[in-house]
Amino acid sequence: MGFKGFNLPTSGSPGFLGHSSHGASATQYENLAARLLHAGEADPYVFAMTSAVPGEGVTTVVTGAALALAANTTERVVIVDTNLRHPALHRFMGTPLAPGFHELVTAAASREPCQKNSSAEASATCAYKTRLPNLWVIPAGALASNPAKLLTSDAAKAQIDLLRAQFRYVILDCPPVLAAVEATSLCRLADGVALVVRANHTPREDIQKAQEALDGACLLGAILNGI
Numbered sequence: 273m274g275f276k277g278f279n280l281p282t283s284g285s286p287g288f289l290g291h292s293s294h295g296a297s298a299t300q301y302e303n304l305a306a307r308l309l310h311a312g313e314a315d316p317y318v319f320a321m322t323s324a325v326p327g328e329g330v331t332t333v334v335t336g337a338a339l340a341l342a343a344n345t346t347e348r349v350v351i352v353d354t355n356l357r358h359p360a361l362h363r364f365m366g367t368p369l370a371p372g373f374h375e376l377v378t379a380a381a382s383r384e385p386c387q388k389n390s391s392a393e394a395s396a397t398c399a400y401k402t403r404l405p406n407l408w409v410i411p412a413g414a415l416a417s418n419p420a421k422l423l424t425s426d427a428a429k430a431q432i433d434l435l436r437a438q439f440r441y442v443i444l445d446c447p448p449v450l451a452a453v454e455a456t457s458l459c460r461l462a463d464g465v466a467l468v469v470r471a472n473h474t475p476r477e478d479i480q481k482a483q484e485a486l487d488g489a490c491l492l493g494a495i496l497n498g499i
Contacts, residue, residue, distance in 0.1 A: 359412030374413030
């Protein structure tokens with residue numbers, strides 16, 4: 273199973289807060305990818321994207337950034353849907369919902385090998401290879417009955433460490449900080465974090481609360497979406 277197409281999402285061009293982003297979406301995603309390449313000088317690099325509240329467009333930005341990043345490097349890139357409450361990455365990337373990150377973490381906890389999907393291109397981590405030669409996708413997997421417990425476990429950390437060993441860039445599509453307690457734990461496992469903020473949508477107090485909740489994570493800045 274692979275990505276259905278190569279057009280970047282069109283629900284708004286992202287840009288770092290304080291910068292104008294009135295250019296083409298492709299250009300803005302390329303700029304974001306360039307910032308990721310610069311931030312990710314450490315090898316490997318885990319980058320998390322989250323938001324304060326639902327509806328900010330995190331998956332849109334993750335998808336566009338990953339496509340631009342993979343197109344501008346020969347290194348291996350994987351995007352991972354860690355939102356086990358309301359997964360969306362599989363729809364954007366044209367993969368099944370499962371198996372995915374849920375199954376990987378469960379396998380890590382039980383020390384059993386992960387079930388492989390039917391694609392001959394699938395890696396041992398249950399990642400789905402896309403049509404871009406260096407880009408893989410790990411969907412959320414089956415919905416978890418207790419995602420907070422699962423994603424704050426040692427097994428979740430172990431799985432992310434495993435992905436570090438297999439990919440140069442790991443991009444985590446995280447749930448909203450103020451809606452899912454596990455989001456902060458996931459962000460603290462990352463080397464860098466960006467907070468996605470939808471223009472004219474996110475209350476300033478929610479942004480401040482999210483920043484406070486991310487204390488202990490390496491918050492690089494915010495991405496203004498939908499302008």
